[in-house]
Amino acid sequence: MSTPPARKRIHLAAHFPGVNSTTVWSDPRSGSQIDFSSFEHLARTAERGLFDFFFLAEGLRLREHNGRIHDLDVVGRPESITVLNALAAVTDRLGLAGTVNATFNEPYELARRLASLDHLSAGRAAWNVVTSSDAFTGENFRRGGYLDRADRYTRAAEFLATARELWDSWTPDGRPRPFAHDGPQFGIEGEFTVPRSPQGHPVVIQAGDSAEGREFAASAADVIFTRHSTLEAGREFYADVKGRLARYGREPGDLKIMPGVTYVLGDTDAEAQEEAAEIRRLQVSPQNAILALEQIWGRDLSGYDPDGPLPDVDPDPDSALVQGRVRVADPVAVARKWRALSEAKGLSIRQTVIESAGRQSFVGSPATVAAALEEFVATDAADGFILVPHLTPGGLDDFVDRVVPLLQERGVFRTEYAGTTLRAHLGLPEPVWKG
Numbered sequence: 001m002s003t004p005p006a007r008k009r010i011h012l013a014a015h016f017p018g019v020n021s022t023t024v025w026s027d028p029r030s031g032s033q034i035d036f037s038s039f040e041h042l043a044r045t046a047e048r049g050l051f052d053f054f055f056l057a058e059g060l061r062l063r064e065h066n067g068r069i070h071d072l073d074v075v076g077r078p079e080s081i082t083v084l085n086a087l088a089a090v091t092d093r094l095g096l097a098g099t100v101n102a103t104f105n106e107p108y109e110l111a112r113r114l115a116s117l118d119h120l121s122a123g124r125a126a127w128n129v130v131t132s133s134d135a136f137t138g139e140n141f142r143r144g145g146y147l148d149r150a151d152r153y154t155r156a157a158e159f160l161a162t163a164r165e166l167w168d169s170w171t172p173d174g175r176p177r178p179f180a181h182d183g184p185q186f187g188i189e190g191e192f193t194v195p196r197s198p199q200g201h202p203v204v205i206q207a208g209d210s211a212e213g214r215e216f217a218a219s220a221a222d223v224i225f226t227r228h229s230t231l232e233a234g235r236e237f238y239a240d241v242k243g244r245l246a247r248y249g250r251e252p253g254d255l256k257i258m259p260g261v262t263y264v265l266g267d268t269d270a271e272a273q274e275e276a277a278e279i280r281r282l283q284v285s286p287q288n289a290i291l292a293l294e295q296i297w298g299r300d301l302s303g304y305d306p307d308g309p310l311p312d313v314d315p316d317p318d319s320a321l322v323q324g325r326v327r328v329a330d331p332v333a334v335a336r337k338w339r340a341l342s343e344a345k346g347l348s349i350r351q352t353v354i355e356s357a358g359r360q361s362f363v364g365s366p367a368t369v370a371a372a373l374e375e376f377v378a379t380d381a382a383d384g385f386i387l388v389p390h391l392t393p394g395g396l397d398d399f400v401d402r403v404v405p406l407l408q409e410r411g412v413f414r415t416e417y418a419g420t421t422l423r424a425h426l427g428l429p430e431p432v433w434k435g
């Protein structure tokens, strides 16, 4: 009898909730987004669940809405790599991933910070390279300074290549060698102050969705954090990105695709559906519904009744009403879709936002959710998931207690960490040491 083919293993990561309304901040169980105890709780839970990594997003300027700080949810958070260094001390195996912008940093300094995290964590560092480059964020960094949209990935690609030259600049027997990088974006030379770190190169994650972003990921990233979290969209994205790898001499397994997903568990599927609807109602308060609408429309809609019909007026595609947040690519098309939904089902503004923007990705009993996660990975809609809980910091507890054991029973998730580095958890090749 021939042995059945091994089932594709699932990779799991834990997203520490950002400062948006995915977290139900009004729930008394939700805690601080700043206290170390919150980060520690989520990271320890993820490690108890044998997750690949813990993930921090980044926002470099407080979001604004119609000229005012957006403060309906919580506001403000500490800097990612500092938090990850602290977490390195209270975890042993869990990967530690931080989002850091390639537009507003410099390669030498960031390469030092990432190599240091990799040393302090004994090989668990990861960098989510983002390129968010709008002038609004740029004002925090340099006078009138930001990058044209078209140049963001040119800089990011050279930034990453330069960081890798620095990480490679020490000899295998532990001596610094001079480096020199002379390119269109960066002209630097000297010696790198940090010896080669345990992973050689920290794991690189990419999160942009444009064609340039996908190409950058195919050429240079180890993981993609994507928003394509439905089965059909996931499969299409997966095939597209994996299809770009051969051009760079890379294998499909060299780049893991991990959508950000939400989940709601219940004892039964029906109970979970009820709970999910309640969570959506809490996430989309009447005020949040108007704000969500304004983000699409790019217009001041404060005079509209959240329990009334959608505006007749079309979105302003060039609006700067919302600052510090990526706007949907085609607001007019989204508005059309929302209007059609509202008319077909007779939904108010708030109900339309709840239906359109607030849907959780996986809802059901632990068995239902485990089966759905396996299906995604088995049918190449993803290699794993970045789980976004709706409670801070305890939102991952029930997933780890109730879903992880079922994934293990199904033989699709590890029962212990086999390696010590994040690169090992992800099954990534060792980087070639370029001398």
Ligand SMILES: Cc1cc2nc3c(=O)[nH]c(=O)nc-3n(C[C@H](O)[C@H](O)[C@H](O)COP(=O)(O)O)c2cc1C
Pocket (backbone or CB within 6 Å): 056, 057, 058, 059, 060, 099, 101, 129, 130, 131, 132, 133, 206, 207, 208, 209, 210, 211, 212, 213, 214, 225, 226, 227, 260, 326
């Ligand atoms: C799932 C996902 C998560 C992201 N998280 C962040 C983030 O935390 N901070 C940030 O500045 N940009 C974030 N971005 C923005 C992108 O990384 C990227 O810089 C931006 O979308 C523009 O790139 P694009 O034109 O290729 O989409 C995220 C994007 C995606 C798809």
